[in-house]
Amino acid sequence: xxAGGMIVPEPEFFGLMPDGTVVDSFTLTNRHGSxxxxxxxxxxxxxxxxxxxSGNLADVLLGFRTLDEYLSSAGFHGTVAGRVANRIAHGRxxxxxxxxxxxxxxxPAGIPCALHGGLKGFDKAVWQAEGVSREDAQGVxxxxxxxxxxxxxxxxxxxxxxxxxxxxxxxxxxxxxxTDMPTPVNLTQHAYFNLKGEGDGDVLDHHLTLNAxxxxxxxxxxxxxxxxxxxxxTSLDFSTAMPIGDRIEADDEHLKFANGYDHNFVINPxxxxxxxxxxxxxPKSGRVMEVLTTEPGVQFYTGNFLTGSDTGKSGxxxxxxxxxxxxxxxxxxxxxxxxxxxxxLRPGETLRxxxxxxxxxxxx
Numbered sequence: 001x002x003a004g005g006m007i008v009p010e011p012e013f014f015g016l017m018p019d020g021t022v023v024d025s026f027t028l029t030n031r032h033g034s035x036x037x038x039x040x041x042x043x044x045x046x047x048x049x050x051x052x053x054s055g056n057l058a059d060v061l062l063g064f065r066t067l068d069e070y071l072s073s074a075g076f077h078g079t080v081a082g083r084v085a086n087r088i089a090h091g092r093x094x095x096x097x098x099x100x101x102x103x104x105x106x107x108p109a110g111i112p113c114a115l116h117g118g119l120k121g122f123d124k125a126v127w128q129a130e131g132v133s134r135e136d137a138q139g140v141x142x143x144x145x146x147x148x149x150x151x152x153x154x155x156x157x158x159x160x161x162x163x164x165x166x167x168x169x170x171x172x173x174x175x176x177x178x179t180d181m182p183t184p185v186n187l188t189q190h191a192y193f194n195l196k197g198e199g200d201g202d203v204l205d206h207h208l209t210l211n212a213x214x215x216x217x218x219x220x221x222x223x224x225x226x227x228x229x230x231x232x233x234t235s236l237d238f239s240t241a242m243p244i245g246d247r248i249e250a251d252d253e254h255l256k257f258a259n260g261y262d263h264n265f266v267i268n269p270x271x272x273x274x275x276x277x278x279x280x281x282x283p284k285s286g287r288v289m290e291v292l293t294t295e296p297g298v299q300f301y302t303g304n305f306l307t308g309s310d311t312g313k314s315g316x317x318x319x320x321x322x323x324x325x326x327x328x329x330x331x332x333x334x335x336x337x338x339x340x341x342x343x344x345l346r347p348g349e350t351l352r353x354x355x356x357x358x359x360x361x362x363x364x
């Protein structure tokens with residue numbers, strides 16, 4: 001079937017959850033050869049094939065061949081993270097005079113926190129989904145109901161996430177959410193990229209530009225201190241293009257805390273307009289990825305917890321720094337940081353957010 005000039009993607013069987021729930025996949029294509037596969041488990045992106053400067057396609061996303069491999073991995077590969085992405089200090093926050101306790105499922109430097117929604121966040125849910133289309137894109141619209149008390153969060157939260165693959169080699173993500181009680185919400189996509197191609201070594205030679213004049217410093221538990229500090233003169237200054245690996249081993253406590261980059265950069269703290277947050281260029285292939293977002297921040301992460309224990313689609317293990325993430329988001333620990341942009345959603349409001357990963361090429 002078709003609508004708006006593009007064929008509507010149809011579901012295909014991908015696998016079974018341990019309880020017998022069916023997980024489907026969808027394949028999105030454009031007329032220029034780009035191709036994306038997604039699945040209903042975690043609203044995850046399984047693969048994303050885009051051309052290099054010679055027109056050759058390669059999959060630029062880390063991931064796996066089977067559902068069982070996704071179920072056994074702890075890496076959040078290509079999934080939606082929520083209800084609150086990133087870290088909440090000590091797994092606890094207060095809202096309107098009420099205190100809420102969450103699962104503390106992560107403890108950098110022995111300091112507990114709630115990470116990416118808890119023990120069973122949105123990355124581990126089987127979402128409902130349907131294929132959609134518009135004049136310039138194929139898409140999939142995912143929906144998920146997170147019930148009141150889910151992982152300790154208040155309120156019934158209805159979430160819609162729509163992925164589009166456009167004719168301009170863009171992966172567009174549209175987030176929407178409504179709630180019947182005040183609740184924190186911070187949704188992001190946890191895709192790991194390697195623009196040389198999935199499984200093709202580390203990403204330290206990629207050149208990164210971040211449209212950020214400041215970042216949010218963290219303590220040794222990777223929890224923000226509440227400060228917004230200028231990047232100028234630090235190892236976190238990517239205001240001009242710089243190889244990711246150029247300063248990653250610098251004598252800088254922030255890099256040592258995270259064993260690399262795992263930091264939130266301030267992009268758009270008081271404006272919801274679509275803003276260019278980042279640009280990444282890979283010299284060997286000529287692939288370029290631009291990240292545009294309405295979110296106030298982006299977490300730049302260099303795969304510091306990839307250990308080689310997961311084997312990817314190419315049959316090669318994913319080692320230390322074999323992928324990078326640019327997770328558009330509200331700032332980490334926002335529910336506990338009154339000076340940060342608020343991530344509290346209230347009844348009668350609708351959360352709307354858009355992020356675009358745009359792929360082009362450049363000459364050698």
